[in-house]
Amino acid sequence: GEDVEQSLFLSVREGDSSVINCTYTDSSSTYLYWYKQEPGAGLQLLTYIFSNMDMKQDQRLTVLLNKKDKHLSLRIADTQTGDSAIYFCAEIPMDSSYKLIFGSGTRLLVRP
């Protein structure tokens, strides 16, 4: 079945790195996504990675994909208070009729 899991909460100090982890069960997904949701707002696409890649870097964001372990992570370097939000990982399994399957979301709190 399709299942995406994330830890619920992460707290870091401003300036430190944050690492948000995600595990998924369906290995057929071609792309895996990271979305950010600020309070009372919709979802903002942060980045996505193609399944044949191990790593993708975009400014302060680094995505690591371990396809063997079905593990995805998002690293935010030099975390700022503005990064405080909920982060969702998501996948589109081949047999899901193009539906995004979301994780439960990780609430990141950045302490000054």
Added chain:
Amino acid sequence: GAVVSQHPSWVICKSGTSVKIECRSLDFQATTMFWYRQFPKQSLMLMATSNEGSKATYEQGVEKDKFLINHASLTLSTLTVTSAHPEDSSFYICSASKGEVHSNQPQHFGDGTRLSIL
């Protein structure tokens, strides 16, 4: 590019009222749009997939007569919550994808509509 606009952002109305929410793709054409519902501190729950020019595909457990979806053009989908009741109060979010179905194009989300039924 890839901006999705959702309107209104917040609605408060009396029980029994019907409420229409609009979702527009501003700078791209969206063959497919999606409607989600989000409860407090929870993830998004897909309600239905809206296809331009055809009937929406509803997820199991979602009442199609309660949540009417119309996708009249490649840039506009509407969700109408008919005869809304307090249990329909929630955060509704739409998304749109640039590509065709199965293209794996990322979905771009609107800012959501907070619906409060008194």
